[in-house]
Amino acid sequence: MAPQGSRAPLEFGGPLGAAALMLLLPATMFHLLLVARSGPARLLGPPPYLPEPEALWSPRALLLWLTWLGLQVALYLLPARKVAEGQELKDKSRLRYPINGFQALVVTALLVGLGVSAGLPLAALPEMLLPLAFMATLTAFIFSLLLYLKALILAPASALAPGGNSGNPIYDFFLGRELNPRICSFDFKYFCELRPGLIGWILINLALLLQEAELRGSPSLAMWLVNGFQLLYVGDALWHEEAVLTTMDITHDGFGFMLAFGDLAWVPFTYSLQAQFLLYHPQPLELPMASAICLINAVGYYIFRGANSQKNSFRKNPSDPKVAGLETISTATGRQLLVSGWWGMVRHPNYLGDLIMALAWSLPCGVSHLLPYFYLIYFTALLVHREARDEQQCLQKYGLAWHEYCRRVPYRIVPYIY
Ligand SMILES: NC(=O)C1=CN([C@@H]2O[C@H](COP(=O)(O)OP(=O)(O)OC[C@H]3O[C@@H](n4cnc5c(N)ncnc54)[C@H](OP(=O)(O)O)[C@@H]3O)[C@@H](O)[C@H]2O)C=CC1
């Protein structure tokens, strides 16, 4: 058995919190799937009915799910235009990652386009969301168990994540013991973070748009906006795939149930909630309002992309002319912190942009229901919590220099408010 790594303070309410989240997250996802198609679409009410086992277990859905995962694995293994190096690890080594996510998106789009023109009934996908979500949840549980056992038996101490090796099996299963579990060069966390769930989300949105076209003659303006905004978000993530290597999930969090379920089930089946809602609850949207919503999304995207690219360029090469003129603070680790540009406005400008976009994704659904605003509410809570986790980590890494940064940039996410 591998020795235990260094012990970090417990997050997410410790083992009890982790156990509660493992029940609550799948339950919330199924609740949303059921409520979105119900007449009243009440976020806070009880679900309209409890599904029978036959509604969850379907061999067709299982086959479809495995085919989808198999396709994304095959696309991941295709030759990449570039191979990028990750951040330095505890043992001073760096892992290598293929940069071919955008290529996977384009090939998937071509294959789906060919399939649809050959008669593939993509518009039937919305009817299979419940069993598909069940397959994804089951996969996440089984996969996390295998990852947990692999980490327990095979991983050396240097491969463990800072947080997921407390010794408590429930907590470690949830958070993930190993930082970058791999088989040969296949990196499970990196693969799951950007491929099956994120591209699956866009495919579900498209299927909902096609079904709306079948039902009502053409997709509504609101449905076009939601599809367009979310395609931009996913396309952007895959285009800037290399930037994910400096995010907290890759550099800090282990790969356990939280990320496996988040990537494979939560993202595709709950992030498509607005499009699901619109299929069953069409909303009128006039052009002036639609233009205002596009403007909000553009502002959010501008901040989100600007901030993420600025930090990424700076971390890759601080003398890059794009960032060389920015003001910085030196830290004892030798790394520097930006204190001007986007990172001088608030301490998490990328979260601010992401939240503004989240608002723009909900607004096309009108204001008659709370349900389509679930993403905005959940995402605010996630980012506030994530920001607090990141502060703790930065304080540990940078000590006094971080205090100085907080003094110079006092607001966390929203200028003059928070
Ligand atoms: N749609 C979704 O569901 C989700 C989206 N996201 C998005 O993912 C993106 C990445 O988020 P996340 O990984 O949480 O965090 P960040 O990309 O903000 O990374 C935080 C890290 O950036 C570095 N950093 C912080 N301040 C500075 C500074 N002033 N100058 C230079 N470096 C700094 C620190 O790491 P170091 O110094 O070690 O480099 C810190 O740990 C965000 O845009 C977020 O909105 C996140 C979660 C969910």
Ligand SMILES: CC(C)CCC[C@@H](C)[C@H]1CC=C2C3=C(CC[C@@]21C)[C@@]1(C)CC[C@H](O)C(C)(C)[C@@H]1CC3
């Ligand atoms: C529901 C659980 C409590 C938590 C699950 C969280 C995950 C769903 C998210 C954690 C960080 C994520 C990121 C993205 C998607 C959601 C998860 C996996 C991201 C890939 C979305 C696209 C962005 O451009 C990004 C910056 C690449 C994101 C990285 C973080």
